[in-house]
Amino acid sequence: MKHFSFLKRKEPLNDTQLLMAITIGIFLIMYVSAIMLFGGGFNHAQQIFDMLNDNASLIIVSCGLTIVMIGGGIDISVGAVTSLTVMSCVLYLNRGGNIYVSILLALGIGLAFGLVQGFLISYLEIQPFIVTLAGMFFARGMTTILSVNPQKAAHKTFNALRAKKIEISWLGYKARNGNLVPARIELGVLVALVCVIFVFLMLRYIRMGRNTYAMGGNQQSALMLGINVKRTRFMTYVLSGLLSGIAGYVFMLHTGAGNATNAAGMEMNAIASSIIGGTLLTGGVGNVIGTFFGTLSLTTIKKIVVTSGLNDPWWQSITTGGMLCFFILLQSVVLGKRSKKKNT
């Protein structure tokens, strides 16, 4: 059975897997050291669930951005689209709208942005940065036009849905008064996990996902290999838009209010999550599981900063910036070492 062992030979990690492994490793190290340094809150499972509860929409947006970035593009409209979705849905619900229609509305807004931006970028071949920059300003402006003042959702069914939480008692902890507080997970987290799994499967097993990698690796080659590059690129932006819409709804489930400054800077956090998760800005390399852990790493470091008593918001920005630098440096060192090894 010599042949068999030849075929089964394990391949060394490719760049995507390697970068992802690094991210997961660093997340674990960070989290464990947080437990050792601060103990307390980090000991409880709820800490992780809180991180997920707070960042479910960021995770979803990052998934979309990862797809776009693997394809060699960029989408900076995601945060603004999320914000517009939140505001639109809250206003709609407050006028006595139907909850199912509000979901469709969220999907529709995301999809519309994805379709238009994707069309401009893929078929009219306009720079993605410019198109999505315009999309970002447009969506932000629209949000403000809809309402300058914050709007709180006052829809019965919606608020009931919002209050629904999954409770896991064996992961809970005893509060000081002796009562057991079960771990609470919001519905949005489930949506986020479904999105992560869907995008993971798509990038790995579905033709369009593989074509995205090919396109990001070498667009000219992808074209020569018979891939419909325009359609593939179009689809990446449509998915990104759609996921922004979903993220908007999840955001609304979490905060229960629309605000013109909702999700401000989310696009940058999403880009940071993708990069920390091992997606290369140059395209062709990346993985959504990495992005998931990228978001968690980003959140953990912010939590650590806050827990150490540096409560001012700029400390979070500074550490986020530092971490991004560190990861990019690490990536280029590791990948540089590899390509050197390959050449000798």
Next chain:
Amino acid sequence: MQEEYLLTMRRIDKRFPGVLALNGVDFTLRDGEIHALMGENGAGKSTLIKVLTGVYQMDGGEIRLEGKPMVIHSPQDAQKKGISTVYQEITLCPNLTVAENIFIGRGKGVWVRQKSLEKRADEILSKLGIPARSTQLLGSCSLAVQQMVAIARAVDMNCKVLILDEPTSSLDDKEVNRLFDLMRDLKSRGVGIIFVTHFLDQVYAVSDRITVLRNGELVGEYLTEELPQIQLVSKMIGKELEELSSLSETEEKKTEEKEILYEAEGLSSTEALPFDFAIRRGEVNGFTGLLGSGRSESVRAIFGADKVTGGTVRINGKPVKISKPVDAMKHGIGYLAEDRKRDGIIAELSVRENIILALQVMNGMFKPISRSESEAFADEYIKVLNIKTASRETPVGSLSGGNQQKVILARWLLTHPDYLILDEPTRGIDVGTKLEIQKLVLKLAEEGVSVTFISSEVEEMLRTCSRLIVMRDRHVVGELTGQDLNQTQVMKTIAGGEA
């Protein structure tokens, strides 16, 4: 009734604005034949290929595949109809696995079944004897293997006509032979192969027939064994043989004992081991050796292109320090890089801007060259070097390879160098331009410029150089002058047999 060929192209016309790129060209390909398509740059061979692969639409003529007339709309359409092309630059995705590169863009349906594709890919690879695993990333394979994977893809798509466009230009001898074995194997399976190359030896090593184009017209179709190499060359360039041989006579000329211009002792860089080297005024010498023997690395050290790590350098007897290209330029050294796309031309800039580039760097930022001055320079060199360009403001990227090379040459000549290093100046360019560049080198030497010349073609080096430094495994293993300058001796030295 005419004989049915695998592929027949009849009276193909292709017009570009102002140029008739193809003028009634015929081309036929038989089953199981390796057919070399030869011609200078601008002869129309790449236009013909592009018409055949659907990149261009022809303006007149007819294409028949297995007797059936057909119209080809796009490269993808050509592939579907059984015409596949493997280009000089690999057009695969290095970030995907070998198996994916063979199958991507071809299947239907939503899901991709990696496992079964991998199994099929392994079968194809082992059938064709390609040393790669299906699960390996393409980027981790050597260039030669990547090229073979491209061929494997074409074969698996049931291609009847396989076009190999300059497939060997980045391969070493061993890899070339492996590729040839694969080509012969495909030939025995009945695939018709169109082989485009600049290497005459390879044409004779592997092809059955040769079609020669010149200036967009068909010169003729010949059986390879009936067409001597020297006649092929004269058919390609349309010049008579005397002109060719007159060049080789200049080889007899020896440099008189002039003073030494440049001298290096123990020069080394991050890429090159220490070596000694000297060149006299008006001398043409060369570094030779196999690919990877360190010949390019050595001249890059002279120019300071890689980080210099040691050694002493004297120019005109005075010690100088050259640690980066600008130092070398200030001391009158010019360097024509091996990879003109990467190190040489700036494709988006015009011919004029590319020509004055080096002079501008020498002058420094604060002494701009006036527009009229630069136009005059550009016009002068376009004329002197016979650069074929629409105007001096044409982007260099749109020129043919040979003419790009001349632009870079003009760039260095404008700085009036004492010493010019030409690393593979003739690679990938047509025979006619090659000859022009060789002549130019000899003329420069007569005018007192020292030239170091590197080429993969030993014959070309013998024709131009009066001294050859032979390298093997990054060491200088010999210097040949005078009577020792012949093919046998060079081969012997490279192979390791001492004189």
